[in-house]
Amino acid sequence: MTARLPIVALIVYPDFSPFHFSVPYMMFSAQLPEGRLFELRIVSSDARPLAAERAMTVQPDGGLELVDIADIVVVPGWHDLNVRPDAALVAALARAHARGAYVVGLCYGAYVLAYAGLLDGRRASTHWMAEADFSVRFPRVKLDMNALYVDEERLITSAGTGAGLDCCLYLVREWCGPKIANKVARTMVIPPHREGGQAQFIEQPVAASTEDSQVNRLLDYLRENLATQHSIDDLAARAATSRRTFTRHFHKATGMTLGDWLVNERLQQTRELLETTAIPVERISELTGFQTPLALRQHFKKRFHVSPRDWRRTFGEKAGAEQR
Template identity: 45%
Template sequence: MKPVIVSVVAFDRISPFHLSVPCLVFGEDRSDIGLPPCELRVCSGEPGPLNTKVAMGLIASHDLSGLDDADIIIVPSWRAVDERPSQALSAALRAGKARGALIVGLCLGAVAIAASGVADGCEITTHWLHADRLRDLYPAVTVTPDVLYVESGNVITSAGVAAALDCCLHIVRRLWGAEAANQLARRLVLAPHRQGGQAQFIERPVAKRVTTDAFARTIDAVLAMLNQPHDLDSVAAMAGMTRRTFTRRFQKAFGMSFGQWLIERRVALAQQLLETTQRPVEDIAYEAGFGSPVSLRQHFAARLGVAPVQYRRAFAA
């Protein structure tokens, strides 16, 4: 059987952990669990030895010509969201996509994928800390920040460090079936598929306000009483504004509607209570202003991709 050629891009100051993930998944003989043979190549367009982010160096086995006939090309990370890849690497990624290779960007590797143009018109993801900047830099791609990985044609990208493992397991599942992926997950002591996406990890700080006028005092009052009902008319009246004026000012200050913001703050409060207390979900639902456990579960799952009970298991102190 002809081996599947998996080429992984290395570069100066790479994180050894990022590089190790595809090497772990595709670099060992897994024929006993039904996986085909893979030829793993570590490729670099930079002269070696390469430095890493820790006290060690490495020498790539191939230059960028090792991407020329690869079935899967993986960029396991990248140095910075604002740094573009070399013209040679970009050209190799474009050529790979053109011949039908699977192009994979893990974590910040999505930057190289987007900058090369191979993801134009595609949905991609990256670590949530860099999603907004990636969207600003490359408007031809659609950045989805709340998933662990996303597939768009023959372009696959993943979120932060641990999500690279989820993504590589997805590739195994896509190419060789669920049973092989499940067997490999057992070998690696991993869940075959994690619940939810990276939305549950995204920090949602309250927007800073520097004014102390009636509008700001009203927002503070709502935050202090999230367990109470708050409709747009009553809140606008509290601020001494018409509904239209309040809506316009709120949108300008927060970039969303009052209703959206209120749900976001209630979900954030529920997250805090689930993490730091052992109170029943029913009590948390009422304190956060959802009115019922059903409403809490619906809004929680819609925004974070997991149920409140699953979230508590993962994050409770």
């Protein structure tokens, strides 16, 4: 007797994103020479067709009754972060999880799971642009802003856009094993596993000027001399203040200690050099003031969760450049 295929219920909602819909649609409708891997069912709350953001309408296979028979339920994004999912959808997701199904929120789909209360007290991920908003709305959720995806007791959430592919491939691996997941990854021309996390894609703002003109002049000096080693005593003397006064004014103006500010600026310059030049890491460590390649790599890995070499491979302009 042929084993039943796992059933995936893919939720559509008003003004859904075609991309976020297509990621799980393609992944869970994939067909290998061995056959189909999943039974995909498209679901809308009232079983009626729904339009995407523009120029696309989806005909669902049925309503929320399909969620009640699904092994995996996927919410691919969400159209408005201020809009709570309707009570029927919330109840269907809660029932699905209670009976043992996987419930998945891709990107802003994490909001739907959070509104439903399913993520309370649990780890979750979402797009990094929503970090502040999500944290305020759902203080009981333990937001992990580096993870590409999080699986917490069959409640799975992912970071933005491309991380949906990583998350769906993870589900293929969980249900079908690594061999099949690797085949799917090759078919879709994506890596079976990505190193690092969301931190490498988060925009790191350049420190703005402060309202303290004396500190601003000092910051300009430091940016022009990052390769130099700076002590608090030397900088206090340069600013004609005591060590204690300098430390207090610097922290008040920048919100950071001198050490943290220097590391942040040196990492910014390191990223720029990795992306725009072929300069070896050994030389970059000298130019940015990290003193040793090991120190640079340690700070870089701690901040971005990838190595300088992997950063250059991902974001560098010269694909054939020497990477160390």
